[in-house]
Each structure stands twice: as structure tokens, then as C-alpha cells.
Amino acid sequence: MDFFDRFAIPHPSPVIYASMVAIGLTVxxxxxxxxxxxxxxxxxxxxxxxxDHKRIGxxxxxxxxxxxxxxxxxxxxxxxxLATPEAKLLDAQHYNEIFSTHGVVMILFMxxxxxxxxxxxxxxxxxxxxxxxxxxxxxxxxxxxxxxAMLFNISFVIGGSPDAGWTSxxxxxxxxxxxxxxxxxxxxxxxxxxxxxxxxxxxxMTTILKMRAPGMTLMKMPMFTWSSxxxxxxxxxxxxxxxxxxxxxxxxxLFGTHFFTTDNGGMDMLWANLFWVWGHxxxxxxxxxxxxxxxxxxxxxxxxxxxxxKSMVYSMVVIAAYSFLVxxxxxxxxxxxxxxxxxxxxxxxxxxxxxxxxxFNWLFTLYKGKIEMTTPMLYSMLFIPLFTIxxxxxxxxxxxxxxxxxxxxMFLVAHFHNVIIPGVVFAxxxxxxxxxxxxxxxxxxxxxxxxxxxxxxxxxxxxxxPMYITGLxxxxxxxxxxxxxxxxxxxxxxSFIGAAIMAVGFAVLVYNVYYxxxxxxxxxxxxxxxxRTLEWATHTPVPEYNFAQVxxxxxxxxxxxxxxxxxVLFKGKYEKIHMPNNSGMPFxxxxxxxxxxxxxxxxxxxPLILTTIGIFICMALRSFENDHGHYISVEEIEETxxxxxxxx
Amino acid sequence: MKELxxxxxxxxxxxxxxxxxxxxxxxxxxxxxxxxMTVLLITAFIQAGLQLVVFMHAGETEDRGAIYTNIYYGxxxxxxxxxxxxxxxxxxxx
Numbered sequence: 001m002d003f004f005d006r007f008a009i010p011h012p013s014p015v016i017y018a019s020m021v022a023i024g025l026t027v028x029x030x031x032x033x034x035x036x037x038x039x040x041x042x043x044x045x046x047x048x049x050x051x052d053h054k055r056i057g058x059x060x061x062x063x064x065x066x067x068x069x070x071x072x073x074x075x076x077x078x079x080x081x082l083a084t085p086e087a088k089l090l091d092a093q094h095y096n097e098i099f100s101t102h103g104v105v106m107i108l109f110m111x112x113x114x115x116x117x118x119x120x121x122x123x124x125x126x127x128x129x130x131x132x133x134x135x136x137x138x139x140x141x142x143x144x145x146x147x148x149a150m151l152f153n154i155s156f157v158i159g160g161s162p163d164a165g166w167t168s169x170x171x172x173x174x175x176x177x178x179x180x181x182x183x184x185x186x187x188x189x190x191x192x193x194x195x196x197x198x199x200x201x202x203x204x205m206t207t208i209l210k211m212r213a214p215g216m217t218l219m220k221m222p223m224f225t226w227s228s229x230x231x232x233x234x235x236x237x238x239x240x241x242x243x244x245x246x247x248x249x250x251x252x253x254l255f256g257t258h259f260f261t262t263d264n265g266g267m268d269m270l271w272a273n274l275f276w277v278w279g280h281x282x283x284x285x286x287x288x289x290x291x292x293x294x295x296x297x298x299x300x301x302x303x304x305x306x307x308x309x310k311s312m313v314y315s316m317v318v319i320a321a322y323s324f325l326v327x328x329x330x331x332x333x334x335x336x337x338x339x340x341x342x343x344x345x346x347x348x349x350x351x352x353x354x355x356x357x358x359x360f361n362w363l364f365t366l367y368k369g370k371i372e373m374t375t376p377m378l379y380s381m382l383f384i385p386l387f388t389i390x391x392x393x394x395x396x397x398x399x400x401x402x403x404x405x406x407x408x409x410m411f412l413v414a415h416f417h418n419v420i421i422p423g424v425v426f427a428x429x430x431x432x433x434x435x436x437x438x439x440x441x442x443x444x445x446x447x448x449x450x451x452x453x454x455x456x457x458x459x460x461x462x463x464x465x466p467m468y469i470t471g472l473x474x475x476x477x478x479x480x481x482x483x484x485x486x487x488x489x490x491x492x493x494x495s496f497i498g499a500a501i502m503a504v505g506f507a508v509l510v511y512n513v514y515y516x517x518x519x520x521x522x523x524x525x526x527x528x529x530x531x532r533t534l535e536w537a538t539h540t541p542v543p544e545y546n547f548a549q550v551x552x553x554x555x556x557x558x559x560x561x562x563x564x565x566x567x568v569l570f571k572g573k574y575e576k577i578h579m580p581n582n583s584g585m586p587f588x589x590x591x592x593x594x595x596x597x598x599x600x601x602x603x604x605x606x607p608l609i610l611t612t613i614g615i616f617i618c619m620a621l622r623s624f625e626n627d628h629g630h631y632i633s634v635e636e637i638e639e640t641x642x643x644x645x646x647x648x
Numbered sequence: 649m650k651e652l653x654x655x656x657x658x659x660x661x662x663x664x665x666x667x668x669x670x671x672x673x674x675x676x677x678x679x680x681x682x683x684x685m686t687v688l689l690i691t692a693f694i695q696a697g698l699q700l701v702v703f704m705h706a707g708e709t710e711d712r713g714a715i716y717t718n719i720y721y722g723x724x725x726x727x728x729x730x731x732x733x734x735x736x737x738x739x740x741x742x
Contacts, residue, residue, distance in 0.1 A: 273733055340741075
């Protein structure tokens, strides 16, 4: 039994045991359901082996929504614990585990896949391509992300959750202070998901640079594609730093090296440094595609072309360069001198300039526009003022001298939620609502959608504005409780109410999906929003090959020109289309990676060696495989096109 | 005959051998640490550039713009990361 002792949870509670049972029952229910409805074959053929960017996008989307739920439940528990002074709902250890999980899940397993979902679904359609440059690599990216996320998510029922914060600073994250396998989970699960993200970065950069439809020069690309290109460029250069830092951390914890230890020549603060060398560009990886989504939505519903296209592009390129120059502002108080801090202070403030350019461009796009307040537009309109508050407090935090007051307080927590929720989460929900008809062939209910937007906004304000106040008063982040005499009690209660309202908002979103699946009209056009970019030029549902003929581009808004100015988008006859074959290899490789990660976390060496060999065998098989894809014949295209045209 | 002879590649190969020999001198000659590191860093960067341009054909397709932009951007990020880290962890640390 000694062998199995390591899988026990070091700090159990009835809730965790209940979750264990719930997870077991859910897995059984899924297996039973799939078997009863005989869906295993369908699941395997249509989803697990797919290399279609649209389906991969939808799988990312489902994962992101699940993780939003998981991270949201964590958030509610944290706020409930803090709602009253000296509450006993959670103890210190559980609180630590929950805020660490909340951070990692929300950033890496909710926001990232949400971005990937929209990027996967939209970018190839926007540039008139048939798929991404490396479709099978794309599937592998998804499965690595998914398996990394699942590995991280089982930590709290097998072996214990990570408890050193989502930043996992050493020496706290070292073996001496984090004894459970929790931090091993952190290092290895993020490593696996991170490799997937890196592959996506390479894949999408190649796709956007090489596979645009004829006539679409770089400066004629839609704004979301531009923002994706820049975000993927940042991914390619930022994620290797994380990979290296995680590898060093793993070696410190499992092989006794001394990179981040306090003795034997180790440098504990180097972890914080490397983490933020990746971590700061990471926030721009999240926010730039979100800005892209807002740009698409705002110009669609203001019924105007985007104001200042060139300045939008240049500001993103500048942000991409600046994003690598500011990381030390995350640890101004760590002990650098005034000169170093001043340098990073100034670069940080400078990054507000290109961001400001973008805000003004959106405002000028709205000016004299015929604004139509649909749900995606409502999110965008709520985003502008709310995000600006976050931006302004960001400039406050950028002042290194003043940062000694704000550092590690709730003020900081309020700030980054203030940029990430209206900036990224609203963008993703807006994008979800906007692209839903293209993905699933019906629209989400507008009334319920607006309820969600308002509930989330009001809940957001109630939840996070009080934190600015308590933070300035000195409430530290990551403290599991506080005494009544601090006076933080009432404000934290307001925060809890806000968080609860946001939870209701999420519930309305879920109900909206259910309601729309049941009642929404399936009889919609392929361009229900009267939009301006190419992804709306194809049919709904989008055929496997995206476009029967390759579109001809001659302006920034070719589809709009085709609708209003008589530009001919599709010329010539149908030709046979070359498409990639499905493959089970990415999924199998993902499963092997999961086993690899699990063995690594617990230091079970024999399976670790075997799975490592397995991974290399998979790669070798791919190298020697002769797979030339398949052709879709002209007759088949004609048949599909006639059918889809008839449906619309 | 002239157009069949890959003069550029042969010259590149010779130059790359020369760079390797210069780097090896650090081991065989008795240099100070600073001098040795300087020689190693300079030869390493020239060697990397040579490999990319001559043997990996960085500038020979229509993608040269994208390829060089990426290389320069990567160089920028690497230098910023290294010198920024030195600044935070050693030079600027009190």
C-alpha cells in the first residue's frame, strides 16, 4: 500500500472527498451516455481525430467554458471566505490552494483556449484559407493543451493542489516549503499546455504569413487577423522562456538542482524574473486578440469602417515590442535600485500610449456611426469605460515609488481583474455571441445575452471597486482572513455580492445556450449581423473546405465591397480541393503526454521512461508516414454548394 | 562550369571552419576570462549568422522579409531578456 500512499491528499476535507465522488460519477455518466447512445464512433471520427480548424476551435471553446466554470467556482469560494472577518469556511491551506488554482485555470486554461478558440475558428476564414498551415500540428496543440489542463485539474483530488500562487515564486515553491506534489503538477501541466501553445504560435504565424487569399496584402488583413498575427509572434518569443523556467523549476523539485534555491549558488529571485519575462508578454497575448475582436464588432455595429486602420496596426506592433521591455514592474519591491526601477517605470507608462491610440480609434469609429446595440456591441461599449479604469490604475501601479504602497495588496488584484475581465473575458463573450451563428447555425438570444452583459458588468463593479479601497487601506492579497478591527468587512461583503451577481450572469449565459438550442430559429442567413469581413462570405454551416472558390481580395473590407459596391468575390469555375486527412495520432500523443506528466509529477520513473519513448515513437511514425491528404471532387463541391445555398 | 560550382557555400564552409578554429584557441591559448568570453561570443554570433544565411538559405526566397524580421525580433527579445535580467538581478541590485 506504500505505493498508493503518495496519491493521498495531504490536506483533505469533506468537500474534496465529495468532489472526488462527483468526478467519478461524471466520468461514469459520460461513458455510460456515450455507450447508450452509441456515440463512441461519432466522437472518434468527427471530433477526437479531426484536423479541421473549425472543429478544433469548437473544442477549445467548450474547454474554455468548462474552465471558466471551474475558475469561477474557485473565485466564489475565495470571496465567500473573505466576505466576513475571521470566517471559518476555508482554512489557510485550502485558501492557498484555491487561489493558486483560480489564477492558473483562469489565465492558462480559460483565457488562452478562449483566444485559441476564436483564432482557430475565425482566422483561416478571415484570410480565405482552407485550413491552417499545419492542420495536424494544430490538433496536437489542442490535445496538449487539453491534457495539460486535465492534469492540472485532477491535482486537487490526487496528491494535492499547488499552493504557491499562480506565480509559484521560489523559494516558497521549492521542496522545502511546498512539500506536496502540488507544485510538480504546476510545473509539468503548464509545461505540456505551454508546448501546445508554442506550436499554435508557429502554426498561426505561418498560416497568416503564407496562406492569405490572393490580393490580401498585410495591410489589407482584417483587424482580428492582424491582432492574431502579433499575438502569435509574442507567443513564439515569450513561451520559450516559460518552457525553460518550468524545466529549471522541475529539476529543482525532482532532481535536486539548485537554480532557484537560496543556498549552493542558487538564485531564488531569478524565478520571479524569468516568470515575468514570459508573464508580461502573456497578458498582451491575451489582450491583443481581444482588441481585435472589439475592432471587428465595433466597426460592424457602428456600420463604419474602422477608424485609423494603420495606426491600429502600428500600435499593436509597438505594443508587441514594448511588451518585452516592462516585466520588472511586477517586482519593483524585490530590491533593485532606483535606476533599474525607473527604467521599467518609464517603459511601462509608455505602453499606455499605443493602448490609448486604440481606445481613441474605437471612439472615432463610433463617432457619427449608426450604432446598433446588439449583445456583442453592448459588451464592447461596456468594455471601453471599464477597461479604461483598469488602464488608469495600471499607470498608477507603474510608478515604482508609489508601487511600494500598492504592491501585493488588493489594489493590485482589483487592477488586473479590471483589465482582464472587461478586456479579455468581455471580448471573448462578445466574440462568442458574435461568431455563434457562424459556428452553430443559430443565434443566441439577444435579451438573455444583454442580461448576461449587464449582470457581469454590475457584478464586476461591485466585486472589484471595493478592492481598490481596501487595497489602499492595506488589505494584502492572498491572506485567507482578516480581523474585524481592520474595517475591511463591509467592503469584502460587497465584493462577495458582486461575485455572486457575476455567477448569476454566468448562469444566464448557460441558460441562454440551452434556450437558444431549443427555441432559436435555424433559418438565418450566412451573414446575420450584416458584417464586413470575409468569414461571413461563406455558407452557414461552413463547409469542410471553407470556400468553394478562393476569394479575390482588393480592399480591407472586400466582403462589404462585394455586398455594396458590386465587387466580384468568387471568380471562375470549381476545381477539386485538396484537404488534409483526419488522424488519431494527435489524440493518442496527447494521452501519452498525460501519462507522461502524471508519472513525472509523482516521480514514478519506469512509466516516465516508457512514455517518453512512446512520444518519440509517435514523432518517428509521423516522419515516416506517407499521408498526402485527399481531394474533394468538383461534383461533390457542386452538390454541397447547391444544398447549402438552398438552405439559406 | 562556373555557375555549377557553389562558390558561396564553399567559402562559407571555409569561413565557418576558421571561426571554429578561432573559438578553439580560447582553449589552447592562455587567455583571461574576459578575453576568452569575448572571443567566444563574437565567433558564436558570426557563426550563427553564417549558418542561417549561407546554409539555411534565409535570404533566398520571397519570404526573406518575414524571415529576417523574425530573426531580428528574436535577437531583440533575447538581448533585452539577457541584459534586462542582468540589470535586475546583478547590476541594478542593491
